[in-house]
Amino acid sequence: xxxxxxxxxxxxxxSVSVFxxxxxxxxxxxxxxxxxxxxxxxxxxxxxxxPEYYGTPVIVxxxxxxxxxxxxxxxxxxxxxxxxxxxxxxxxxxxxxxxYPLSGTGTLxxxxxxxxxxxxxxxxxxxxDDVSLMYQAGGYTESSSIDGISTARLSWxxxxxxxxxxxxxxxxxxxxxxxxDVYLDYDTLDSYLSISGLTLSELRPYxxxxxxxxxxxxxxxxxxGVDITNMDFDEIVSALEKRxxxxxxxxxxxxxxxxxxxxxxxxxxFTMCFSPKLSIDGxxxxxxxxxxxxxxxxxxxxxxxxx
Numbered sequence: 001x002x003x004x005x006x007x008x009x010x011x012x013x014x015s016v017s018v019f020x021x022x023x024x025x026x027x028x029x030x031x032x033x034x035x036x037x038x039x040x041x042x043x044x045x046x047x048x049x050x051p052e053y054y055g056t057p058v059i060v061x062x063x064x065x066x067x068x069x070x071x072x073x074x075x076x077x078x079x080x081x082x083x084x085x086x087x088x089x090x091x092x093x094x095x096x097x098x099x100y101p102l103s104g105t106g107t108l109x110x111x112x113x114x115x116x117x118x119x120x121x122x123x124x125x126x127x128x129d130d131v132s133l134m135y136q137a138g139g140y141t142e143s144s145s146i147d148g149i150s151t152a153r154l155s156w157x158x159x160x161x162x163x164x165x166x167x168x169x170x171x172x173x174x175x176x177x178x179x180x181d182v183y184l185d186y187d188t189l190d191s192y193l194s195i196s197g198l199t200l201s202e203l204r205p206y207x208x209x210x211x212x213x214x215x216x217x218x219x220x221x222x223x224x225g226v227d228i229t230n231m232d233f234d235e236i237v238s239a240l241e242k243r244x245x246x247x248x249x250x251x252x253x254x255x256x257x258x259x260x261x262x263x264x265x266x267x268x269x270f271t272m273c274f275s276p277k278l279s280i281d282g283x284x285x286x287x288x289x290x291x292x293x294x295x296x297x298x299x300x301x302x303x304x305x306x307x
Contacts (some may be wrong), residue, residue: 055101076134120157
């Protein structure tokens with residue numbers, strides 16, 4: 001039966017001219033970043049040595065792939081497709097909470113690249129070298145493998161607040177790319193702040209002072225590419241504006257204000273003033289609605305809490 005199903009899948013793939021990698025599987029290929037210690041150096045993990053530890057985050061792409069979860073179904077206007085996606089998420093959640101690596105082979109290497117951090121760019125690559133795992137999940141025993149490379153890139157010096165891109169070229173995910181740009185809606189932000197009689201110019205110094213308390217000026221200087229240690233507030237704002245990073249400070253202003261606002265729901269600080277733009281394999285997805293997805297996730301959470 002499994003061979004028949006595999007044959008049918010191959011035929012269906014060959015019958016279409018373009019086959020895009022499943023976005024959820026592409027994203028899941030960077031889940032082993034949970035193993036990374038943050039040493040800023042390459043780290044390699046021999047899966048055979050400690051499969052119960054190293055293999056735990058590596059299993060996630062296998063489970064996501066096996067679940068059949070579809071991004072297109074989740075954001076669809078078809079309630080039956082959305083229902084199918086929700087069911088797949090429930091099954092996936094069950095498998096994630098009930099899995100255990102039995103044995104494994106291969107090597108995973110996590111390689112960060114911080115050479116352009118002063119320009120507002122950073123990346124980290126995950127190289128799968130013939131990684132294979134046998135594991136128990138969701139009441140069954142399975143064996144899966146992955147080989148290839150996946151890279152996560154973050155940029156915070158462009159027109160958007162930040163751009164997060166995940167590129168994967170692995171035997172599990174295929175060749176796929178997902179890019180998320182998040183913009184700040186200044187009109188909505190100004191309207192929100194005006195209700196409280198406040199302005200950005202009044203709140204920026206307060207938030208900047210908080211940042212300096214949490215992080216040293218040297219750390220902030222590294223990420224902004226500007227030596228702010230001997231600058232006054234106006235000079236810092238001017239420098240951030242020149243480097244297209246002022247929206248980061250303004251986003252923090254909103255998040256801090258909205259998080260303490262009893263009038264707003266728990267999700268408003270993450271959706272109200274932010275406008276995300278998603279591209280999959282280089283094609284913009286105008287049907288992507290972050291508010292709708294968050295609402296679906298909240299409903300799924302409450303549904304699973306009933307059991």
